[in-house]
Amino acid sequence: MYLFNISLRYKLPLWGGFLVVVSVLAVSTALLVNAYDDLQQGVHVGAEVTANTLCRTLFPALLHNDDWRAFEQINAAMASHGTGNPVQLEAIFVTNGEGRIVVSSDPLKFPMLARLDALGRDYARLAAPLVRMAGDKPARRLDFANKNTSYSIVDSKQVNETRQLPDFADAKSLFFAQPIRQEGAQVGVLVLSYSKDVFWPRFQNLALQGSLIGALILAVLLPLNWYWGRRMAGPLVNLARRMGVVAQGDQDIQTDQTGATYPYRDEIGQLFEAYDAMVLEMRGKAKLEQELLQAKRLTAIGRLASGIAHEVNNPLGGMLMALDTLKTRGELPTHVNKTLNMLERGLRQIEDIVAALLVQTKDQGRHLKQDDLEDIRTLIQPQVLAKSQKLSWVVNFSGKVQLPAAACRQLLINLLLNAVQATAEKGRIGLAVDLVNDGLRLVVVNEAAPIPKEFMDQLFEPFVGGREGGHGLGLWVTYQIVKQLTGQINVSCDNGEVRFDVWLPLEKQ
Structure with a gap:
């Protein structure tokens, strides 16, 4: 719980920075996921366009068992795909209902009539889905120009659709397949293979760009968050310090009636106004109490002084009268006159002090x-x-x-x-x-x-x-x-x- 007990001047910037980082990471992740989906969708759209074109051109050749013509059409599609496309076609091949290669863009890698499960683990995983796409009905044979061509009878209302085959994490390629069918007859399944070696680097490039943009946003927002967090927490910390001083009994602290510490009229500004009013009220109360105490003390001292003055005045008046009587008795020796004069000055000084105590x-x-x-x-x-x-x-x-x-x-x-x-x-x-x-x-x-x-x-x-x-x-x-x-x-x-x-x-x- 230490983070909740630290000063607001650090807590606000830290929590604000944490929220900024989490927000930027969440937005960056969402953008990256969206970019990945867009890239995959783009590949899917491109595969669908290529597959629709090839299916229309390959159907007559495969229906008449014209393997060379089908091979030329596949190579032409590979060439027309172009090197400027961000995700390149790796291979094109056609399978029949038994999961065998009928024709391909690379006969050395995909020999004719080779079984998919014999071409490696990635292709063996495709055998079952491709067989299901080829149709469940038995093949029939027709004789076109003394060539046996096998095809499946399917529902003429079925629509050709390019599907992405299961994508395994350890697979090196992405596969898209579409049945080759026309007017209720299906002659195979077209498979397009895209290399992930090109696909993933492009995604990583997008991820790097997103990370750089996120880092730039953090570089701008974090200092701003730290500045505004400290600026907002500063007045509150100052107010807490002043209230602590007041709580200790010291009311001789500067108020902020000019609004220099926090010049705004929001809730924090209203808090400062309430604090200033409280301090001024406490000062006035303390000053009034001090004045009352001072007045009581001075009144008591005045009464005491007046009482003493009245008591001193009686014998003082008698001594001054005695001195005047002595001076009227003819010539006195010089040393006696000197002593009487000194006594009179002392008594007159006492009389002045007593008169000062009797203020009216x-x-x-x-x-x-x-x-x-x-x-x-x-x-x-x-x-x-x-x-x-x-x-x-x-x-x-x-x-x-x-x-x-x-x-x-x-x-x-x-x-x-x-x-x-x-x-x-x-x-x-x-x-x-x-x-x-x-x-x-x-x-x-x-x-x-x-x-x-x-x-x-x-x-x-x-x-x-x-x-x-x-x-x-x-x-x-x-x-x-x-x-x-x-x-x-x-x-x-x-x-x-x-x-x-x-x-x-x-x-x-």
Whole structure:
């Protein structure tokens, strides 16, 4: 059963080639059998024409016992048969009712009155059929010119018919016989002998021609069969490989929506379409599950961070108030002031981190304006100039946008500062702002190495930083703002660029 388990890329061409070979052999065999029958039929027709002519001319001579005249007529028939005939007459002879030779084209080989069974095995086999053809009635003798002539009385309605005598495989000749009769009188049986030495080579020549034609057909069909078999099996093998990959749980495989693998609309093409639809559906489901899991995880982390922030704010506020009280008590030693200032900076840093954990986007009565974007540009310009970076700034709206200004300012500052810090000196940074599909689209692009995959899955989680010195809160705060504004944020890395694409729906008036 091994042949049934091999790949279709080999199975289809092999089985197709087998069917082609069998079909060509069957057709060639049928043509050869038909050619053999045609050749034998041609010999039979030629023998019948020769026998009918000879029977009419030989009857008077044999009826009057004119052996010389019969001999001349037989030799004339042998000569008129011609050398151009593909199957040559080997001999002609006439037998009587006793199976003896009456006259022949070769008296040395077929002596007069010689018995057939004395001439060899091939002729001995002819004795019984020829005697039966000579007639079962006893011979009568009539006197014509003082010569005794024997003939048989037969039914005058009988029709002369040339028959092929039994053909034995080991015989060297083909024999055809026809009774010599006229008007109810029969004087013998005419036998025509054709040599197989000429007959079989001609058949072999036809067989050789048929074999060459069959080989030529195979030489054309087999490569075509192999090509089309591989071409048909290739898409199926590719589809099987892809389905095996999907079965292993890997859905990150290229689909064939353009029809490049199999561009036709037959059953195989429909199978590819169904496979592509299945993969896209599975991808969408997996992406949705991942987003739900990410949202649940971020929600839990956000609640935990908010709780910690509220708990930290209470003692933090007390410590800051105590520091302010100490500073109001007159002049303090220099080393004490230095220590208090250092403590205050540390506490203020803690206050900033806690404030970042408490993300809120409540409407403060002011919507985003183009001036807000110019303020942001002014704020980040010193850091851009410090690293000799090139900043591209494209804003395609004017007036107000129905979005909270504070949240959008914080979101853009976080993304731009992150881009400045991730971009090398003399690198490029870009911002594009536009109104798209009833929303505000913000695109921040910077030249940087691709974000590693291990960070990409946790990019918007708190305290996960991809650069040295970062605390990982900027992108988390950005993500929280986008989600609270019911927007979308996507990250992509391509051609040496990192792109953050944010879309925020406009508030309904």
